[in-house]
Amino acid sequence: xxxFLYLIPFLLIGVWLPPEINQxxxxxxxxxxxxxxxxxxxxxxxxxxxxxxxxxxEVLEGNCLDVGxxxxxxxxxxxxxxxxxxxxxxxxxxxxxxxxxxxxxxxFLTSDAASLNLRFNRDFFSFVYLxxxxxxxxxxxxxxxxxxxVSQSGAILMIFDFSSTESSEPxxxxxxxxxxxxxxxxxxxxxxxxxxEVLEVRDLSGNFIVWYEQLLKxxxxxxxxxxxxxxxxxxxxxxxxYVHILHQLRxxxxxGILIYAKRI
Ligand SMILES: C[S@@+](CC[C@H](N)C(=O)[O-])C[C@H]1O[C@@H](n2cnc3c(N)ncnc32)[C@H](O)[C@@H]1O
Numbered sequence: 001x002x003x004f005l006y007l008i009p010f011l012l013i014g015v016w017l018p019p020e021i022n023q024x025x026x027x028x029x030x031x032x033x034x035x036x037x038x039x040x041x042x043x044x045x046x047x048x049x050x051x052x053x054x055x056x057x058e059v060l061e062g063n064c065l066d067v068g069x070x071x072x073x074x075x076x077x078x079x080x081x082x083x084x085x086x087x088x089x090x091x092x093x094x095x096x097x098x099x100x101x102x103x104x105x106x107x108f109l110t111s112d113a114a115s116l117n118l119r120f121n122r123d124f125f126s127f128v129y130l131x132x133x134x135x136x137x138x139x140x141x142x143x144x145x146x147x148x149x150v151s152q153s154g155a156i157l158m159i160f161d162f163s164s165t166e167s168s169e170p171x172x173x174x175x176x177x178x179x180x181x182x183x184x185x186x187x188x189x190x191x192x193x194x195x196x197e198v199l200e201v202r203d204l205s206g207n208f209i210v211w212y213e214q215l216l217k218x219x220x221x222x223x224x225x226x227x228x229x230x231x232x233x234x235x236x237x238x239x240x241x242y243v244h245i246l247h248q249l250r251x252x253x254x255x256g257i258l259i260y261a262k263r264i
Contacts, residue, residue: 035073
């Protein structure tokens, strides 16, 4: 038996190997010039920031939760813009490891948005936000309920995402998983049932078209440079995903939406 002891270090390395980061998402970060994976990059965050600072400035002092925080660029940007206490959660351990190593002063945790009650106390947050995350989650009602559970009365929820209509067609995201955009007709009812009062629903479809046109233009301009860092198949996958998304946005079978709600 002892003759196999020499294998132990190799087995341990195998177990501890960090999970691999989706290369197409790194391309996205490089093109966007920051660790963002949502439409509109900083412009979208600034849009939300302006609304929060003007309408609900008190939430800057409280606890904030970035759900599906990805690489952590959004949380870091908000921290630099005055938010005091930010937690970032994501179901993907590889992006949380990346965020933890790069951004300090923010608590990053690997967690499924559908089980936040296992991680946080009730009534803990005063601001909860999701930038392009709900489209990846099928059971939206469960997540909205979980968000309500960890938010205090009066807390603000911001959802920025893809929206769909009756004529929407199946789309795969960068990870190759089917997207489940927010069904505009149902979301108000889902929010209400989960304990949220809807304050504002804004159609951002026009903005999404411009933002994805800009992203694809940048891809064209930087293609040669990207080829020096990424495999051609990853660049092609990236391009195909966003060309298809832009096509759907132009056909109005996909849209963009911004929602603010208040915890009842
Ligand atoms: C398009 S990225 C957006 C990342 C980030 N919000 C941003 O704007 O840069 C979507 C993120 O949602 C995360 N995600 C998907 N389903 C999740 C879930 N059930 N719980 C937590 N995070 C989830 C993914 O791992 C991914 O990092």
